[in-house]
Amino acid sequence: MRVEDVMIRNVKFCSPETNLAAVAEIMWKAGCGTLPVVENDRVIGMITDRDVAVALGTRDAKAADVIVRNVSLPKLFSTSPGEDVPAALRTMAAQKVRRLPVLDAKGALEGILCLDDVILFAESRGELTYADVVLTLKAICQHTTGLQAITANL
Numbered sequence: 001m002r003v004e005d006v007m008i009r010n011v012k013f014c015s016p017e018t019n020l021a022a023v024a025e026i027m028w029k030a031g032c033g034t035l036p037v038v039e040n041d042r043v044i045g046m047i048t049d050r051d052v053a054v055a056l057g058t059r060d061a062k063a064a065d066v067i068v069r070n071v072s073l074p075k076l077f078s079t080s081p082g083e084d085v086p087a088a089l090r091t092m093a094a095q096k097v098r099r100l101p102v103l104d105a106k107g108a109l110e111g112i113l114c115l116d117d118v119i120l121f122a123e124s125r126g127e128l129t130y131a132d133v134v135l136t137l138k139a140i141c142q143h144t145t146g147l148q149a150i151t152a153n154l
Helices: 018-030 049-057 085-094 115-125 130-141 145-152
Strands: 032-041 040-046 099-103 109-112
Touching: 018 032, 018 049, 032 109, 040 049, 040 099, 085 099, 085 115, 085 130, 109 115, 115 130
Parallel strands: none
Antiparallel strands: 032 040, 099 109
């Protein structure tokens, strides 16, 4: 099974100059929790609903006054349409992300691969094992050492 068999096409996205009010509205209307950040036809990052919440919770600013460029992390983990889904799941597990933008060779957005969709697709087609999906989810959910130390003291 390849990424292109499972990925969502026609993905909503934003630019680095989009304000967080607009990002929240796009996410709300599209029913999604993350948007690829696109500049000059290339994906340069991702912004999540968590990024928006933390940014607004830690600033004394209106959502309309904060832009994506000042919030989203510069790290980008992605996959390609032709990659095998198990390889994409390994990337998700290693980077602790539930979604990967699907990029062509030039870095242009072709779709997005979501763990939820992989699970639903795998269930209907039986091409992935239970272990493939659960091990990925466990790796994503596993707490980091710093967080384990903090929660151990609670």
